[in-house]
Amino acid sequence: MENISKTELNKLNVLKDAEKNVLAIIAHSITAAEEVFSILTEEDFTVMNYKVIFKALQEQFSAKVAINITTLSNYMLKNNILNKIGGIEFLTDLFQSYTTDSNLSEYLDIIIKNTTSRRLKAVVDSINRQIDAHQPIDEVVSHAEKEILDVKKERKGNLFKTSYAEVDKVLQKIELLENSGEMLTGSPSGFRDLDRMTSGFQKGDFIILAARPSMGKTALALNFAVKSAAQSKKAVAIFSVEMPAEQLIQRMLGSYSTVDSVKVRTGKGLQEHDWENITKAADFLKQTKLFIDDTPGLKVIELQSKLRKLCRENEVGLVVIDYLQLLSTGTHFGDSRQQEVSTISRQLKALARELEVPIICLSQLSRLVEKREDKRPIMSDLRDSGAIEQDADIIMFLFREEYYTAHDSTNLGAPMLETEKAQLILSKHRNGPTGSVELLFVKKHGSFSDYGLQNTKI
Incomplete structure (x- = not known):
């Protein structure tokens, strides 16, 4: 026990010395002061006197006043804080302790690690309080994960990114792309013309795929998921709030076996060659890293927790959510569903940036589109749009002219087309x-392909 006490005492002494030396260096070097003030705050100091001195030095620096023992003591005397730290003698000792600023990085490292340790202990205390208060455990876990990530990212957020460093980073990336010969900078969609327009789905992008019911948006999203997983060899997460995982797999088997989806769903009318194709499709799907969550009534806070865990354990290339309006915040917004959807939209955008993964979120369109002569969707058709238009980096609308032709009363009884042309309209593309983009849709097995390349394999 005595050894532990000595160890802790030594740590405290090392920390106090680091805090004192940082202040002494600030008082003697403008360059060092600029660096320290961009990294530390007064809350990083554990000795109260050092907190007070740091704040005074920071205010002097901000006012562009030359820092020396005379200006600092006069400032502290004027603000009635000199006596609180022990008077001029304490300041004199601090200034005289300066030797060199060569060890500044080491001192900063000691202080930052101590702050991180204190923050983590505070997170643990917060978790214990929430558990004692009998808060829902899923909320406790999600809040804990976010707070820990905030601790991890806090220091990065304190620093400006200089143009010098960022330009070099971008140039290196351009050179790497040139040498690799790779056309995509993001996760592939699996569709030639779409990937040409987007260069792939980019890290941190929040992407909306919207359409009217029965237009094929879930089928297209599943095509994105499977093709991206197959081509990138990365994990793809699918959050399906609308239908269970079993139905999603049935759809995928139908799409990639090119067997009628009704046969796949019912098991009736299957021929030997159908079974061969289904078996091949099943083997293909087993080799992809698809992760499906089909929790009904999924809350955003649950989605965040699950996705953070998945991203820690796997290299995730793409996330698909089906669909936005079925998610909930678990918070009461009165009668304002639009406000809740806007909140969900902002949270998903923040999550995409936090985890640096592209998130494709399916969305409904309002019925107003049905009342127009031109049925092609526009951004104002987004249901409960709120902040969606602002948050999204890409907004895509799926449109099939034949869908409306088939439902036209003048065409009732006309034979159904086996394949239909579909349009994927990019109404917003931030970058x-x-x-x-023109696609070909085969409704009977729910598959999309590049228009003119319908026989192309993955």
């Missing part, structure tokens, strides 16, 4: 061009 690239807008426009439309």
Whole structure:
């Protein structure tokens, strides 16, 4: 026990010395002061006198006053804080303790690690209080994960990124891309023309895929998921709030076996060649890293927790959420569903940036589109749009003209087309061009392909 006490005492002494030396260095070097003030705050100091002196030095520095023992003592005397630290003698001892600023990085490292340790202990205390208060355990876990991530990222957020460093980083990336010959900078969608427009789905992007019911948005999203997982060899997460995992797998088997989805779903009318194709599709799907969560009534806080864990354990290339309006915050917004959806949208955008993964979120469209002669969706058709238009980096609308032709009363009884042309309309693309991509849709097995390349394999 005595050895532990001595160890702790030594740590405290080392920390106090580091705090004192940092203050002495600040008082003697403008360059060092600039660095320290961009990294530390007064809360990083454990000795109360050092907190007071740090704040005084910071205020002097901000006012562009030359820092020396005379200006600092006069400032502290004027603000009635000199006597609180022990008077001029304490300041004199601090200034005279300066030797060199060559060890500044080491001192900063000691202080920062101590602050991180204190913050983590505070997180543990917070967790214990929440448990004692009988808060829902999923909320406790999610809050704990976020607080720990905040501790980890706090120091990075304190520092400005200089143009010098960032330009070099971008140039290195451009050179790497040039030498690799790779056309995509993000996760592949698996569709030629879409990938040409987007260069792949980029890290941190929040992407909306919207369409009217039965237009095929879930089928297209599953195509994105499977093709991306197959081509990138990375994990792809699918959060399906609308349908269970079993139905998703049935759809995937139908799509990649090119067997009628009704046969796959019912098991009726299957021929030998159908079974061969289904078996091949099953083997193919087993080799992809698809992770499916089909929790009904999923809350955003649960989604955040699950996705953070998945990203810690796997290299995730893409996330698909089906769909936005079925998620909930678990918070009461009165009658304002739009406000809740806006909150969900902002949280998902923040999550994409935090985890540095592209998130594709499916969304409904309002019925207003049905009342127009031109049924092609526009951004104002987004249901409960709120902040969606602002938050999204890419907004894509899926549109099939034949869908409306088939439902037109003048065409009732006309034979159904086996394949239909579909348009994927990019109405918003924060970092690239807008426009439309033509796809081919085969409804009977729910598959999309590049228009003109319908026989292309993954």
